Amino acid sequence: MITWIEGGLLLFVVLTALMTAMLRDVLAAIIVFGGYSLGMAILWVVLQAPDVGLTEAAVGAGVMTVLFLVTIARTTRMTGLEVTTVDVNWSAAVLCVVFVFAVLATVPALPAVGAGPEANPAFGEVSSYYIENAYDDTHVENVVTAVLVAYRGFDTFGEATVVFAAGVAVLTVLRREVFE
Amino acid sequence: MTSRRPYVESPVIMSTVRLVAPFVLTFGIFVTLHGASSPGGGFQGGVIVASVIVMLSFAYGIDLTWEWLDKRVLVGITAGGVALFGGIALGAVLLGGQFLELAVYPVKDAVKYGIELVEVGIAMIVTGVIVSLFFALARGAMPPAGETDADTERGGNEAAATDGGNGSASPSAESTDGGENA
Numbered sequence A: 001m002i003t004w005i006e007g008g009l010l011l012f013v014v015l016t017a018l019m020t021a022m023l024r025d026v027l028a029a030i031i032v033f034g035g036y037s038l039g040m041a042i043l044w045v046v047l048q049a050p051d052v053g054l055t056e057a058a059v060g061a062g063v064m065t066v067l068f069l070v071t072i073a074r075t076t077r078m079t080g081l082e083v084t085t086v087d088v089n090w091s092a093a094v095l096c097v098v099f100v101f102a103v104l105a106t107v108p109a110l111p112a113v114g115a116g117p118e119a120n121p122a123f124g125e126v127s128s129y130y131i132e133n134a135y136d137d138t139h140v141e142n143v144v145t146a147v148l149v150a151y152r153g154f155d156t157f158g159e160a161t162v163v164f165a166a167g168v169a170v171l172t173v174l175r176r177e178v179f180e
Numbered sequence B: 001m002t003s004r005r006p007y008v009e010s011p012v013i014m015s016t017v018r019l020v021a022p023f024v025l026t027f028g029i030f031v032t033l034h035g036a037s038s039p040g041g042g043f044q045g046g047v048i049v050a051s052v053i054v055m056l057s058f059a060y061g062i063d064l065t066w067e068w069l070d071k072r073v074l075v076g077i078t079a080g081g082v083a084l085f086g087g088i089a090l091g092a093v094l095l096g097g098q099f100l101e102l103a104v105y106p107v108k109d110a111v112k113y114g115i116e117l118v119e120v121g122i123a124m125i126v127t128g129v130i131v132s133l134f135f136a137l138a139r140g141a142m143p144p145a146g147e148t149d150a151d152t153e154r155g156g157n158e159a160a161a162t163d164g165g166n167g168s169a170s171p172s173a174e175s176t177d178g179g180e181n182a
Helices: A004-022 A026-046 A050-072 A090-104 A124-138 A143-151 A153-173 B011-036 B042-060 B062-068 B071-094 B110-139 B149-153 B156-165 B171-181
Strands: none
Touching: A004 A026, A026 A050, A050 B042, A050 B110, A124 A143, A124 B110, A143 A153, A143 B011, A143 B110, A153 B071, A153 B110, B011 B042, B011 B110, B042 B062, B042 B110, B062 B110, B071 B110
């Protein structure tokens, strides 16, 4: 059911996520977080979602790591810090583990991957409509792009303008005349 | 840490970036334009194009790259992307269709080419925002002119600009103890 490559990637992703949360040295945490994003990107490709994988690799592993790095480059850092972890709040950790298992308990109720509309009443109908009609409607081979721009154009327009507005807002907050 | 020291040119990094940058730029444009037929699209392609500028900054120095960039082009790309997307969406209304109804354009495969133009618009927005964000973070929060040694690596005209940029809240507070890092 789960191949060894999926299992290995999942293990890698969980381990790097835990290390990101627990490492005391912020620089080390950022580097491990980049590894986490790379693992996620490969996992998306293995799970046959190359569009998401490409986004994760470019944004998560690439640009986010760089933005984090240039941000902490402006702070001071104690050198010679041994590899230590933050103090764990054990009651919070136990609560998280319980929550994770509560969510995992719902996984068997999910419809199987690729199941038809009858197994997936919430989204099955609309996704099989997209898969059947996207090429005839748009003449675009990548159904993800067809859904993104043709069927969900309003959402994408909102998304693009939100990126623009967020960029303007962040630059304003940073109080810097970037466009001097 | 590294930001307090003046930038040191590394021939290995510089020549690697010089070699790799054209291919990365081409790949970014390919991912954007080919998003209709293969995985990819405006968001991914835009990030890859922006990463070329980030690479150049790491190789040739953040401030030098910022001076080399034409800021009008940067603003034009970002706002032009929004205008392109909005223009395509509203143009359909002018032609009697609905907002974003790409099929009303009197071109063969109008939806397909409309989608690709929209992807180009998205890529322009993403590239502009990420490049601006990178430089705002990498150059921002720098101490105002004349307070620390961090200014020595920067040109005079820029140092003057920092004065106006940083308001009363002084981000230079943490840089005064830069000596601890040794």
